[in-house]
Amino acid sequence: MTTLRWDALLAILGMWAATYLCRAGGYAVLRAVRLPRFAQAMLQHLPGALFVAYVAPALLAGGVASWAGAAAVVGVQVATRNLGLAMLAGIGAAWAASLAA
Amino acid sequence: MRRAVPLLIGFAPVGLVVGIVAAGKGLSLLEATLMSGLVYAGAAQLVALDLWQDPVSPLAAALAALAVNLRMAPMGAVLAPWLDRLRGWRVWGTLLTLVDHSFALSVAEMRSGGRDAGFLLGTGFCIWLQWVGTTMLGHTLADVVRLPPGHPLFFAGLGAFVGMLVPLWRGARDLVPWGVAAAVAVAANRAGLGAPWPVLAGALSGAAAGAAMEAAPGPRAPGGHR
Incomplete structure (x- = not known):
């Protein structure tokens, strides 16, 4: 029930990091780069x-x-x-x- | 918070399924709970569990999560008017809880004039609690419950998305972007492309069609951030 294998833990942490990259990445890019008008309209x-x-x-x-x-x-x-x-x-x-x- | 409650009904079966599949793949209750608690993304978890072997390949699992969750990248950008008002760790902490459903509810709230970015965190956290809870329940019940694939209960996951589309509908101007999105997504799916490509291709081409329509009649007021 409470075993935690190192390979499973590594996989879970890898999935977490990859998912956070997706969650935060879009907004992080938006903060750094000013979007052209067309892309702003697309976001709407x-x-x-x-x-x-x-x-x-x-x-x-x-x-x-x-x-x-x-x-x-x-x-x-x-x-x-x-x-x-x-x-x-x-x-x-x-x-x-x-x-x- | 009350706005998230209907989604709890919708997603209970999905969490249960993730728990049951995880148990079937030999994950311990602790591992399954940790995965749902940290990763918190149903489709990605199901894809990764499908690839789960002994020993586990962390790289394959991480790549699966990256591919399936790429669709989340534009969500943070759409919510920028809210996120811009937050400072420091609050921005990045709130993004930690971003999921499809909290995103859909938040966009509807933002469009109806809501200004509180805490709405995103609140709905995301509510759904997270339920997600971890139902995963644990599914893992525990895995020996008892057998839901065959195609069971009508699985419609709940799809039904929640269909229902969330209703408040996102802004009238006739959405017709073309939505039609293009559906057509491109179905075509990509038929062409044999796996997740997330049909969703990303459909979403981006639908959004581009909408932006092109606004740009076409001349220099009209652009949408811009609201």
């Missing part, structure tokens, strides 16, 4: 595009169940602005669709 559009790019391939691969789930999430989220309710509705719809399929 980046958040939505990032999550869409995240979700689109997974939704396509997930088939009917994930489409039903996604539709339920968006519907409930738009109607109630409550992400918790939306998530539960989405899981329920995905579940129902996978049972029906």
